[in-house]
Amino acid sequence: xxxxxxxxxxxxxxxxxxxxxxxxxxxxxxxxxxxxxxxxxxxxxxxxxxxxxxxxxxxxxxxxxxxxxxxxxxxxxxxxxxxxxxxxxxxxxxxxxxxxxxxxxxxxxxxxxxxxxxxxxxxxxxxxxxxxxxxxxxxxxxxxxxxxxxxxxxxxxxxxxxxxxxxxxxxxxxxxxxxxxxxxxxxxxxxxxxxxxxxxxxxxxxxxxxxxxxxxxxxxxxxxxxxxxxxxxxxxxxxxxxxxxxxxxxxxxxxxxxxxxxxxxxxxxxxxxxxxxxxxxxxxxxxxxxxxxxxxxxxxxxxxxxxxxxxxxxxxxxxxxxxxxx
Amino acid sequence: xxxxxxxxxxxxxxxxxxxxxxxxxxxxxxxxxxxxxxxxxxxxxxxxxxxxxxxxxxxxxxxxxxxxxxxxxxxxxxxxxxxxxxxxxxxxxxxxxxxxxxxxxxxxxxxxxxxxxxxxxxxxxxxxxxxxxxxxxxxxxxxxxxxxxxxxxxxxxxxxxxxxxxxxxxxxxxxxxxxxxxxxxxxxxxxxxxxxxxxxxxxxxxxxxxxxxxxxxxxxxxxxxxxxxxxxxxxxxxxxxxxxxxxxxxxxxxxxxxxxxxxxxxxxxxxxxxxxxxxxxxxxxxxxxxxxxxxxxxxxxxxxxxxxxxxxxxxxxxxxxxxxxxxxxxxxxxxxxxxxxxxxxxxxxxxxxxxxxxxxxxxxxxxxxxxxxxxxxxxxxxxxxxxxxxxxxxxxxxxxxxxxxxxxxxxxxxxxxxxxxxxxxxxxx
Numbered sequence: 001x002x003x004x005x006x007x008x009x010x011x012x013x014x015x016x017x018x019x020x021x022x023x024x025x026x027x028x029x030x031x032x033x034x035x036x037x038x039x040x041x042x043x044x045x046x047x048x049x050x051x052x053x054x055x056x057x058x059x060x061x062x063x064x065x066x067x068x069x070x071x072x073x074x075x076x077x078x079x080x081x082x083x084x085x086x087x088x089x090x091x092x093x094x095x096x097x098x099x100x101x102x103x104x105x106x107x108x109x110x111x112x113x114x115x116x117x118x119x120x121x122x123x124x125x126x127x128x129x130x131x132x133x134x135x136x137x138x139x140x141x142x143x144x145x146x147x148x149x150x151x152x153x154x155x156x157x158x159x160x161x162x163x164x165x166x167x168x169x170x171x172x173x174x175x176x177x178x179x180x181x182x183x184x185x186x187x188x189x190x191x192x193x194x195x196x197x198x199x200x201x202x203x204x205x206x207x208x209x210x211x212x213x214x215x216x217x218x219x220x221x222x223x224x225x226x227x228x229x230x231x232x233x234x235x236x237x238x239x240x241x242x243x244x245x246x247x248x249x250x251x252x253x254x255x256x257x258x259x260x261x262x263x264x265x266x267x268x269x270x271x272x273x274x275x276x277x278x279x280x281x282x283x284x285x286x287x288x289x290x291x292x293x294x295x296x297x298x299x300x301x302x303x304x305x306x307x308x309x310x311x312x313x314x315x316x317x318x319x320x321x322x323x324x325x326x
Numbered sequence: 327x328x329x330x331x332x333x334x335x336x337x338x339x340x341x342x343x344x345x346x347x348x349x350x351x352x353x354x355x356x357x358x359x360x361x362x363x364x365x366x367x368x369x370x371x372x373x374x375x376x377x378x379x380x381x382x383x384x385x386x387x388x389x390x391x392x393x394x395x396x397x398x399x400x401x402x403x404x405x406x407x408x409x410x411x412x413x414x415x416x417x418x419x420x421x422x423x424x425x426x427x428x429x430x431x432x433x434x435x436x437x438x439x440x441x442x443x444x445x446x447x448x449x450x451x452x453x454x455x456x457x458x459x460x461x462x463x464x465x466x467x468x469x470x471x472x473x474x475x476x477x478x479x480x481x482x483x484x485x486x487x488x489x490x491x492x493x494x495x496x497x498x499x500x501x502x503x504x505x506x507x508x509x510x511x512x513x514x515x516x517x518x519x520x521x522x523x524x525x526x527x528x529x530x531x532x533x534x535x536x537x538x539x540x541x542x543x544x545x546x547x548x549x550x551x552x553x554x555x556x557x558x559x560x561x562x563x564x565x566x567x568x569x570x571x572x573x574x575x576x577x578x579x580x581x582x583x584x585x586x587x588x589x590x591x592x593x594x595x596x597x598x599x600x601x602x603x604x605x606x607x608x609x610x611x612x613x614x615x616x617x618x619x620x621x622x623x624x625x626x627x628x629x630x631x632x633x634x635x636x637x638x639x640x641x642x643x644x645x646x647x648x649x650x651x652x653x654x655x656x657x658x659x660x661x662x663x664x665x666x667x668x669x670x671x672x673x674x675x676x677x678x679x680x681x682x683x684x685x686x687x688x689x690x691x692x693x694x695x696x697x698x699x700x701x702x703x704x705x706x707x708x709x710x711x712x713x714x715x716x717x718x719x720x721x722x723x724x725x726x727x728x729x730x731x732x733x734x735x736x737x738x739x740x741x742x743x744x745x746x747x748x749x750x751x752x753x754x755x
Contacts, residue, residue, distance in 0.1 A: 006597075021526070098639070098642065098643065099643060099644065099647075100642050100643070118644065120643075120644040120645070120646045120647050121527055121528035121529055121598075121644070121645065121646055122527065122528075122529075122598035122644045122645040122646065123644040125597070125598050125644075126598065126643065126644040126645075142528070142644075143528050143644075143646065144528030144529075145527055145528030145529075146528070180528060183526070183528060207524075207525035207531075208520045208521055208522070208524065208525050208531055208533075209521055209522040209525055210525060212522040212525070212526075213522075213525065213526065
């Protein structure tokens with residue numbers, strides 16, 4: 001069994017959504033198309049569709065989060081599901097309960113889906129391997145490994161602006177080493193068949209053998225940004241830094257922070273993205289973040305549509321499977 | 327008991343012997359090898375036609391979890407598992423709870439082994455008090471209590487001055503120092519080999535230099551101050567090259583490798599296989615091949631199980647939160663024979679790395695079938711096929727990476743001090 005086919009049911013449909021790695025191009029496009037159909041729901045007077053009525057979705061967050069948690073909650077509510085938010089940082093694991101015990105306890109309450117964020121890489125895989133077959137797992141970020149819904153909402157945003165993936169050059173700038181977002185984006189971009197994926201960072205923030213992920217590595221910002229269509233700035237996660245990776249925020253901004261002058265080497269119509277929250281003046285100049293090339297706020301609203309799509313698709317494989325059995 | 331083993335293929339690397347013949351045993355000793363003693367009257371005769379008889383295996387590293395972690399395993403449970411793999415002598419590291427830094431703990435371990443009476447345990451003593459890397463352990467007392475060497479186990483002595491003095495003092499005690507080469511700063515917080523797999527899975531990387539820097543540091547120290555060092559569980563090709571160079575320069579160094587590292591690579595960690603969470607980590611295919619080659623060239627002296635039985639809870643977490651180590655003691659011999667069957671190493675090399683060579687590293691009077699020596703031996707059926715099944719494991723630790731593997735070659739009998747301690751029931755197919 002590979003790391004990825006645990007994500008699919010016997011008919012090749014999405015079961016759990018743990019990583020963008022190993023999913024087919026068609027499946028990723030299917031997620032984007034589903035999201036497109038949900039994108040208008042938020043603009044309606046009644047912002048709800050009844051697709052997951054009667055289902056219980058638990059947002060199980062072992063790490064603090066604002067936008068991911070909020071958009072997952074909104075997505076679930078717009079699908080008419082019952083939602084429970086559990087902040088584990090203030091809950092049982094601080095009493096010494098293991099992840100497995102927490103999972104079993106919540107399963108006993110007959111929940112249908114867990115949206116999980118956890119600080120350890122592979123936590124979502126661990127849960128998917130250990131839950132009963134009628135429960136679904138959506139990964140909302142595990143350690144440095146994957147954050148697939150963030151990657152897909154970025155793909156959605158890119159496609160809205162640049163519909164032809166095959167012509168695109170995309171640069172991901174910053175702390176790739178600690179970034180689950182970057183890993184998931186790289187797998188999604190290469191699967192969707194973009195022309196080139198670049199990562200731009202000092203060597204201290206580039207993972208070992210990064211080229212094996214199918215990217216070109218640049219250590220200099222201007223060189224890497226040349227001629228690109230999409231620029232994805234990563235958050236410089238201070239809390240993740242052990243030590244000795246960077247001398248100072250000031251030096252980082254000077255070399256890798258995005259400003260008007262550096263943006264000039266990219267294509268004229270290049271868009272600028274950031275998964276948020278932004279460190280203004282560290283990764284990105286405020287002028288750019290709030291400027292016309294920035295699509296950062298669109299990313300946030302697209303997040304709801306993508307999460308609605310993934311939840312529906314993954315629950316859909318359940319509903320139909322149950323029908324098959326009956 | 328007087329035992330006659332007939333028609334066996336007798337392999338005794340210590341005497342460079344590989345011949346067909348008989349083996350006579352009486353009063354716990356080997357009486358004769360190849361040619362039977364005239365008029366030897368046996369209480370029991372075993373016809374070992376088609377089988378191999380070799381000295382009882384000497385395992386340079388197995389954690390028996392006693393004292394301190396009996397919820398994982400006990401000396402009794404693991405002795406039986408070891409006997410089923412032909413192991414009759416075991417060296418165990420000092421990181422028990424409490425640590426083997428007092429004579430009392432060293433004696434306790436040996437007494438438990440004596441009461442079980444299936445194998446001997448040779449404890450390693452702590453190199454520093456509490457393995458804390460600050461002040462020296464009472465090595466002379468530990469030696470008197472039966473410790474055959476000293477080690478700081480997984481805890482790197484980051485203060486180089488302390489390490490230097492520890493090496494000097496151990497040399498004064500005429501004790502070899504067993505070094506688990508892992509630089510603390512580069513290795514202690516990681517959980518996977520630094521490479522494409524760790525990058526993809528987002529695991530904390532352990533670079534090759536975590537090992538090679540620690541190896542180089544120890545080699546440079548003993549080059550200057552002398553003393554005998556044994557390097558434990560090397561995992562990288564570059565380390566083997568360093569050992570080769572040191573041996574060529576005449577330094578008194580030896581090295582071993584864990585059996586899992588001869589079969590598995592970083593690829594096996596994929597999909598977060600917690601049973602492949604090992605320390606040192608499983609490295610690249612190239613590293614694995616260099617470790618196997620090191621056995622052929624003699625740069626690696628011994629193959630050990632590096633047995634680390636765990637309770638189920640220790641492995642029931644996401645990869646990075648699990649405890650490192652695999653349960654491997656009873657697969658040590660079959661997995662070594664698998665390398666022979668695949669023609670990666672020769673049968674002679676495999677048996678030597680499991681018997682005479684590790685015995686020499688420990689300075690022990692075992693690991694041979696010489697007449698007059700204690701009759702510790704294993705009878706092996708090299709044709710016996712089986713598939714590994716965690717439910718059939720004798721060890722209390724079910725954490726094997728080899729579940730479902732098809733292997734060929736099993737121990738049928740194990741004798742310890744001339745007494746049968748394990749006999750496999752014949753399976754009729």
